[in-house]
Amino acid sequence: MTDGHAPGAPGGPGNAHRALRDLVTAATVRIHRAGAGYALDEPGTFLGSGYFVAPEWVLTCAHVARSGEGGEVTVVYETGPGRGTSAVAGDVATTLPPHVEGVVRGSWPAPDLALVRLRESVDHDCAYVTERPVAYYEEAKVLYSGWSVVGGELRRVNGTCTVQGTLGGWSEGEQIRLGGDVLPPGVSGGPVVDPVRGEVVGVLKSQADRGLGGTCTGVEQLRSLPVPTGEVRGEDADLYQAVFRAHDRYHRDRQRHPDYDGNTWADVQGQLGARPGRAFSPFERTRLLGRLADLPPPASTGELFGILESLLGSHAAIPHPAPRAWRDGLGALYESSRQDGALELVIDYVVRVMTAERPFVDADTKSAERALWRWAWRAAESLGVRYRRQLAQRKVESLRPLLNRAEYQAEAQRARALAHGAEGAPRPYALLELEQLGWERDRYDWRVSVGRPDGEVVRLGEDKRIPLAELTGSLAAPLAEAFRQCDQPWRPAVLQVALPHQLLGLDVDAWRFAPDAPPLGAHRPVVVRCADREQLPDEGDFIDRQLPADEEQHEREARWRWIHAYGGKAEVLDCEDGLRVSVPSTESLRGLPHTTVPVLCRYGDHRFEDDPVALLRIVHGGYGVALWRRRPRQPDAVCGEFHRRVGDTIAEAGSAERLPEVVHALRVGLRAGLRETNWADGIALFYDDPSLHLPGTGDLLEAP
Incomplete structure (x- = not known):
């Protein structure tokens, strides 16, 4: 699979080749029928092999992916050595050729490729796919990997084949003929690897009817995916661009x-020379x-x-x-x-x-x-x-x-x-205040109110000493009434949730008021506010130096006005190139530009400070807008996509006034299974308008 531009490591299989096999194995998956449930180790649900080419994307054969029902499959993969296997649902996003009539089950004409997209975001390894123009150059050895049924059990299979030539021409999906080894059933869809350059060049397609070998398809055939015919407004409009841009960023x-x-793929490629x-x-x-x-x-x-x-x-x-x-x-x-x-x-x-x-x-x-x-x-x-x-x-x-x-x-x-700011007249909003009892940490007092456009806040209901597990049941009726009073046609009102600083990470947007109801955050915009600014810990606890109350209020108002007039820019505070770092001191945060919107990527990773301390510093720093995600991540998880997407989201929103609606749209997309929103799983928005005083903390009148 090489033209001699890259000399390989001498002496046959060495450390570099073993490391290459490990990388290929980590990216190789097996494809099962949708809804296989607990039968993932049963050969009866097994369809074939595939491999991750980008985060949430699996490349396999069309005849493998389409052997399932309804365009749905289950992808089984390993999260790392010794971590066992995991399963995730996936949808067949596209096939090549795209439309085939009268195909015998288990077969598909060349190039016989399919891309499967996972329905949820998971951490996994991806193969390195060549950027070279064609996969076949001259007679060479290639590696392959996949799964097969051996002795009645599903087992990994890998081996070496030799390139024998080609079959067909480029206009009909040229295939590469392989020989030198028996390709067992089930490996179709698995990766074919150039061992000299250390990169994936193809997809196993078929086994020979008699004897050794079979055929594979070069990955360059994916370039024949349909090109968008209309205006391209973003990366997701072109499937080919979306997959390979994500591949290269990964x-x-x-x-x-x-x-x-x-070892990374570049590490091993360097070892191979x-x-x-x-x-x-x-x-x-x-x-x-x-x-x-x-x-x-x-x-x-x-x-x-x-x-x-x-x-x-x-x-x-x-x-x-x-x-x-x-x-x-x-x-x-x-x-x-x-x-x-x-x-x-x-x-x-x-x-x-x-x-x-x-x-x-x-x-x-x-x-x-x-x-x-x-x-x-x-x-x-x-x-x-x-x-x-x-x-x-x-x-x-x-x-x-x-x-x-x-x-x-x-x-x-x-x-x-x-x-947008000129058009946006004040709108009514629903307000939920939660207070955690200091002597009964598992119980809460709550108050539900409606904030009217004229600034008046009307109390609708309250209750005391409610266990966390019973909160949704207790709040269902008063919140429903608040929403009825605030919602406009086709535009649900924002729910502001005022929480003490220790509870700012509470996932209120994930609450459900009925077993079959959507999460609250998918039903309407949900934002959190800090309810105890006046009682925040002083400098002897977590904050290095507090400002006088009037100066802190002035700083909050100045930042708020700026990002609503000119938009904000994301600043990831707790992660540098994927490594968890401590959130800067409050004094350092105060020195950041007024365009800054703090973002927490590693929220929930307790290897450093507690999460409430990180949020406390942001609040004390004078910020009224911040984002974080609650979804737990592995310490070595690649998070560049989250950094990029959250930065795009904040920048493209323009005025920060749009962020509650933008975050709501992301949650709706997650609920609907839109893959382009997977990066936002667990996202939370802190949106604390300094001009909207909470009842009892400002000079606004409270109706009886």
Whole structure:
């Protein structure tokens, strides 16, 4: 599976090859019928194999995925050595070819590929998929992995095959013929790996009718997935781009994760001696692909063609299927680069990528462009003064329109935020106040009120000493009345939940008032407020230095006004490159810009300070808006997707006034099973308007 550009480790299977097998095994899954329940170890529910190509995405054969019923399957995977297996439901998102009539069960015409998307977010390992233009180059050995029924039991199977040639042409889904080993039933859908470069190049398709071997499909066939016909407003509009941008970001984030002590794919590729495109190391390649994945994709395949032809000449061979993503273009350069010009060619490509037309611009585009410029400049240090001078001139010429575009986007965002603020008249809201009894920690007093647009707060009901397990039953009727008084047609009112600082993490949005009812947060916007600011612990406990009450109130009001007029910017406080860190001191938080919206990624990880202390510092820092997620994570979980998505969400909301509705929409999406919202599982919004005094804490009158 190699053309000789990357010499492998000598001496046969060594430590690097064993490590490669471990990585392949960790990413390989087995596919079962939907609803298999406790019969996951029973061969009768087993359909075939597959492997994770990106977070929440499994690549397998169409004939495997479509052997289930209704486009639903169960994916069984291992979360790590010794951790046992886990199962998660998945849906067949697409197949190639997409529509097939009269197919015999268990068969599918070439290329016979399917992408399965998990219904929930789980932590798992992903394979590294090649970005090279075609999987087959010459006779070579490849590794394979999968599952099969051996002796009546489901067992892992791996082995080695040799490339014998091809079957069919590119227009009919070219397949690679394999020989040299028996491919047992069940391994269809499993990964095929180039052991020299240490990357997945194909999917096992079929076994030979007689003798050894069978066929596999190159992963490049996924480029033939349908292209969106309408306007592309975001990454999720194009399935191919969504999967492989997530793939490249995952491997970038995994490589730089400081709390991960296992081998990464780049580690093993480095041990194998791979040199991608003769231009840089696997580590550099992983970082570059991650940066390219932070950019919006090409506006079209024609746009990408134009860039490649400008670099390679009009007679350069364009592979089939045509490249579609920035990573595909980079892989195409590998086949045309000269030894003395490989790095220069890649840098020239990156510069053209940064100045290409965009189908859309998101909150991270500007920073991604700047990061790529920094990469290009550092990479050019070895290419001489003349080339660097040319690069600097191109940067000046190219950056001007980028800045103009970024400034335009910022102005447009501010205009939308101000317009929204002008239109947004005060609306009624429901208010739930909970107080934990100091002498009975498992019991609560509650009050339900309605906040009217004129500022008056009307009490509807209250009760005392209610156990936590009985709260929903006690609150059902008064909250229903509050909602009836506040809701507008097609626009449910916000529920503000005022909690003491120790309870700010309470998952009120997950409450259900009937067994078949949706979670409260999927029914309406739910935000939390701090009910005991005046009684927060003093500097002798957790806070380094308190401000006088009037100064703290002034700081709160100033921050609140700013992010509602101009929008906010996410600042993850407790996680750096996937490693849990302590939340900065309150004094440090006060020094952050007024655009800052604090975000907690590792809420629930008690290896450092308690979560209430982290939230307490945010409250004391003068912040009225913050986000966190309550979903427990493994210490080494990759969280780059959460960081990116929460940053996009806050930036795209414009005025912070929209955040309650935005978070509500995410919870509705989670309830509906929309995969693009999985990153927001367990999200909580702190939204504490300093102008809305809680009853008894301000000078507002309270109705009897």
